[in-house]
């Protein structure tokens with residue numbers, strides 16, 4: 001017979017076992033739910049990466065309202081991770097995270113490692129030095145270290161980076177990452193192996209840029225500005241266009257750099273409040289303090305004359321240009337010596353005409369960037385048409401020659417049969 005005490009013990013044991021079983025079921029149930037919820041979130045993120053936030057052509061606008069309000073991991077898809085040049089950084093940097101625009105944030109330590117402790121300097125700008133950085137897989141980037149005495153707060157800097165990260169075009173130098181860490185701010189750009197246009201035009205050691213290359217560079221710059229003025233939403237005014245801000249890649253294709261950054265005031269001995277670089281600043285802006293797209297057009301006009309003459313604005317370029325404008329075809333007299341006899345003067349004159357229009361005193365009389373692109377394209381087209389006509393004429397000529405040859409053979413044959 002089982003006594004009462006045993007019954008109580010059996011009852012308690014069964015209760016405890018049941019409790020353990022229920023607790024285990026609840027525990028495994030929660031884990032299963034969490035795992036599936038995670039998988040669902042990953043799947044959603046992957047499908048979000050296909051949103052067309054990054055655009056790559058003219059006339060395409062960027063929807064800031066969508067992309068600013070969502071923190072979308074742009075580089076989240078497996079495919080992008082595998083092929084991305086920044087994959088090493090992605091895997092090694094636990095602190096990095098994408099900003100709203102998809103530009104990745106890096107720690108100071110990672111940038112220090114990639115730049116080999118900031119050893120290879122590419123150049124020095126008003127913002128600070130620019131270093132070359134190489135990642136273990138061999139990808140190369142340029143790291144711009146901004147002066148630490150900047151008045152800009154961290155939040156403003158991040159907003160600026162977010163906006164910059166949304167501007168993508170084949171004629172703009174791509175921003176790929178940034179760093180705000182240990183009181184330092186850095187911007188990480190794609191590397192442009194042929195350096196700046198000013199260096200190529202004014203440094204003796206550099207190879208001579210051919211006329212064809214210069215014409216293509218003018219067209220590339222105008223496409224870059226066209227995207228900023230007419231393709232980006234909201235539109236972006238560069239405010240500091242100059243040959244030092246035009247960078248060239250390994251194929252000598254030009255890209256506009258330093259767009260959209262908060263520009264420091266120009267120092268000219270007094271506190272003028274002007275922003276930009278002397279020699280390139282629209283005189284109208286100097287008198288009104290109003291910077292418009294047409295002020296960018298003025299600066300572009302100066303750059304076109306640099307391409308034609310290889311005279312720096314600080315070396316009285318405008319005086320030469322004004323003198324040359326007094327005579328028809330006066331631009332022939334100020335053409336870069338290295339191009340004399342090496343280019344089509346008709347094309348040079350046409351490009352100079354476009355540049356003159358960019359420099360008109362009244363901003364509203366200056367052409368829009370779209371018109372400028374079309375006009376430069378026409379010069380290139382004109383050459384192609386000429387080539388076609390010449391090759392057509394060449395074909396006609398060789399056809400006539402072979403007709404004569406056939407007739408000669410026929411005559412010889414006739415003469416020999418008569419004999």
Ligand SMILES: Nc1ncnc2c1ncn2[C@@H]1O[C@H](COP(=O)(O)OP(=O)(O)OP(=O)(O)O)[C@@H](O)[C@H]1O
Pocket residue numbers: 122123124125126127128129130142144173189190191192193195196199240244245247257258
């Ligand atoms: N993405 C890049 N790839 C290769 N070299 C670069 C890159 N960015 C800048 N550099 C080099 O660093 C130099 C300094 O660039 P930075 O943009 O800081 O100054 P800047 O344009 O010359 O002058 P400022 O700061 O007054 O506009 C450039 O002239 C160029 O030689």
